Amino acid sequence: MSIKVLYFASLKDQVGRSGDELQVSAPVSLLELWQLANPDLPLPNALLAAVNMNYASLDSLASDGDEVAFFPPVTGG
Amino acid sequence: MAVKLSDTVFDPWQEIANHQQAAGMAGKYGATAVFVGTMRDFNQGDAVCGMYLEHYPGMTETQLQLIVTQATSQWQVLETLVVHRVGRVEPNDTLVLVAVWSEHRGDAFDASRFIMENLKSRAPFWKRETLANGEQRWVDKNSGGYKRQS
Numbered sequence: 458m459s460i461k462v463l464y465f466a467s468l469k470d471q472v473g474r475s476g477d478e479l480q481v482s483a484p485v486s487l488l489e490l491w492q493l494a495n496p497d498l499p500l501p502n503a504l505l506a507a508v509n510m511n512y513a514s515l516d517s518l519a520s521d522g523d524e525v526a527f528f529p530p531v532t533g534g
Numbered sequence: 535m536a537v538k539l540s541d542t543v544f545d546p547w548q549e550i551a552n553h554q555q556a557a558g559m560a561g562k563y564g565a566t567a568v569f570v571g572t573m574r575d576f577n578q579g580d581a582v583c584g585m586y587l588e589h590y591p592g593m594t595e596t597q598l599q600l601i602v603t604q605a606t607s608q609w610q611v612l613e614t615l616v617v618h619r620v621g622r623v624e625p626n627d628t629l630v631l632v633a634v635w636s637e638h639r640g641d642a643f644d645a646s647r648f649i650m651e652n653l654k655s656r657a658p659f660w661k662r663e664t665l666a667n668g669e670q671r672w673v674d675k676n677s678g679g680y681k682r683q684s
Contacts, residue, residue, distance in 0.1 A: 466588050466660035467672040510593035512656070526590060526658075532673040533587070533618060533659025534571050534630045534650065 458482070458521030462494055465528035468501060484520040487513060491527060503530050535606065535614045537598040539589065541621040546570045546631040553615045553633070563612050563635040567642035569650050575625035577673070581666035585623045590658040594618075601652040605634075608648065609641040616649065618659065651679060 462477040469475050477494045485493070487506045506513050507526045519525050536553060550568065575582055602614050613635040623629060630653065634646040654676050661673040 463590070465590055465658065466662070467674070470672075507590075507593060507658075510590070510596050526593065528590070528658060529660065529672070530675055531654075531656065531658050532661045532676050533589070533657050534654040534676065 458484075460485075460490065460519050460521070461524045462490065463524065463526040465526065467529050468504075468527055471501070472498065484518040486516050486518055487525060487527075488515040490519055490525060491515070501529070504528075505530065535599075535602050536616070537595060537602060538615075538617045539594065539620050540617055541619070543627055544617060544619070544631075546617070546628050549615065549617055549631055550633050553613070554635070557613045557635075559612055559635060563637060565636050565639040565642035567634045567636075567639070567646040569630070569632040569646055570628055571630040573623050573625050573627050573629050577663060582625065582663045583666050584625075584664040586662045586664075587618075587620045587623055587629070588660045588662065589620050594620075594658050597657045598653065601649055601656060604652070605645040605648045609636065609645040610638075611636050611641055611645050614645070614649065616653070618653075618657070620659070654679065 458481055460479045460481060462479060464472050464475055472495055479494060505528050506515060508517055508519055509524055573585060598616055611634055615633040617631040619629050632646050632650050634642045636642040662670055663673060664670050
């Protein structure tokens with residue numbers, strides 16, 4: 458199964474790319490997904506995550522076709 | 535209940551006048567609460583000459599709609615308008631407009647503050663400032679909003 462991963466703002470700069478397309482054999486938690494995509498990077502402080510454009514905790518599961526996003530605290534307004 | 539993203543300069547007062555007229559609310563509302571956020575030319579002690587507002591297309595609109603829906607389910611609101619800039623912004627440009635129309639002031643004040651505070655903490659926008667010396671930096675957090683910043 459395939460999961461699309463997106464990175465935004467300073468996190469995009471840190472990982473050095475705007476996204477990944479990951480292949481997994483079973484649903485994975487967002488924490489596992491981060492570690493799979495970024496094995497050499499520690500989990501950033503204050504990391505926010507979303508699944509299909511809704512906020513999700515790092516123990517939420519992502520599965521085939523999902524769009525997962527990782528980003529720093531938001532600063533709009 | 536309109537939510538708009540704009541990649542060009544907009545006039546908040548014209549947006550309010552247009553929305554008010556289009557909504558056909560004449561005679562129905564007694565209160566209009568308006569918040570306008572404007573870009574400063576300084577931040578954290580440094581001169582700032584420009585900014586880029588990144589957002590997450592799709593999720594930004596979804597979250598803003600959700601915030602407005604939560605506000606209108608909590609307070610008696612006739613209409614709302616939220617406009618937010620994206621892309622390149624210059625000092626003195628309007629960054630955000632939140633307007634709420636209701637019968638009485640309490641609902642208008644409370645709903646507009648709820649929308650604005652939730653926008654600040656939940657809508658996926660990120661600011662990258664360009665300082666006067668050419669350096670670029672990401673703004674890492676928003677101000678508290680309720681207390682005077684030192």
